[in-house]
Amino acid sequence: VTVKYIQQNGAVIPVRVHTIVISVQHDETISLSDMQDALREKVIKAVVPAKYLDEKTVYHLQPSGRFVIGGPQGDAGVTGRKIIVDTYGGWGAHGGGAFSGKDYTKVDRSAAYAARWVAKSLVHAKLCHRVLVQVSYAIGVAFPLSVSLFTYGTSEKTEKELLEIVNKNFDLRPGVIVR
Template sequence: METFLFTSESVNEGHPDKLCDQISDAVLDACLAQDPDSKVACETCTKTNMVMVFGEITTKGDIDYEKIVRDTCRTIGFVSDDVGLDADHCKVLVNIEQQSPDIAQGVHGHLTKRPEDIGAGDQGHMFGYATDETPELMPLSHVLATKLGARLTEVRKKTTRAHGCGLMHDETVTNDEIAADLKEHVIKPVIPEKYLDEKTIFHLNPSGRFVIGGPHGDAGLTGRKIIIDTYGGWGAHGGGAFSGKDPTKVDRSGAYIVRQAAKSIVANGLARRCIVQVSYAIGVPEPLSVFVDTYGTGKIPDKEILNIVKENFDFRPGMIAISLDLKRGGNGRFLKTAAYGHFGRDDPDFTWEVVKPLKWEKA
């Protein structure tokens, strides 16, 4: 068989951009927990000793934004200036305004519209992707990259020795120690033996030094790791990010429903590989278009698979929120999505990962 190299990447929960994603989704969780009809568009940015939360939020909830920021930073491990941010002493700035009335009247009519009549919160297009190359129906390269990152965090939090395993490291730890620990405690437990041999090349902290990290070493911003959030470069990605957005924002909810559609197509044996696209105009409930491509792996023509998708999935934003239970926040539900991917995870809160049975005539 022909072989080729394809790279997917992952970053850990402590990456400044991922820190911002998690804060934005922690705010979303808090808003939805108190008011399921909250309209949330929350952005976060961070730099040395500073976190700023800003955006447009309309909610009946009483939200302590500063506490959410500090709690999220502390949980990740930002507890001192030595790691780039001190959760208890950093500067926290909050600049939150109400949702624009122009958007509100077009999307949900100040909550007077029926769920099926709620319009899309923005224009845009979203993609869902699935492949049968892994049990998660996700690309193998992305699954392995994500699991490596998650394992690295697990080791860091469970053992003191692991402080020399992270990409950011103590100044006293040598590169040889880092490489040995990464191979033994992170790579071997994650990567199947069949993918490792004497020809495998390891690049472990190839810069030679990474002592200054976190927001001190690199600014962070919500929504800058969208490929890590989705399919690792396989398939496609729409125009928007996910974190900090309530389900009327189709950048998020639309991407969730087309992942469920693509995954259901593959899981039901209609194709081995599939991409589904949906697009919206702001304020309009019905999608402008729905597209299916099985890359030539379909058991029946793509046109017929598209008809099956349209019969089994309701792509209107209000109905997506109902079918996937996206107005339920709290307990870190959306916070969990903000690190290690929104797709391919076995968690009951990830309702978009549930496969729908699709009826079709098999040849």
């Protein structure tokens, strides 16, 4: 779930839900449309307060289609080892995905490297001294759901201006990252 927040007197307050992504393994007898309807009724309506949903909310429900084969049969490997050591050792934020045991097509690995590349490039170009780059993806969706930057006040440019630079110079689609 991607949520838009505002900062007010040091507090972070949710304003609206921008995007909801749900992929759930299901029985082969359930159609895709029935599964999407069930997710709307039994998950979204039960979990997300209606005041945060609006006509602009984007829904990706089973975006890669039917999800009948899952678990070890659908995705096997030894993952979850040394996730913090592999990245920033507690200095920077981490999305929780592991690198080990995953091939380059998994965004927890390839997009983490791409986000690091973006951050290093912004600092190297002297557009900021420090930056946190956050990229969010959904399975089956080509473009990132969101790209955000936080410069810790180290840039003369606004984060919106920096995002325009990033969007113009970096293609963060998974299929492009892995080329």
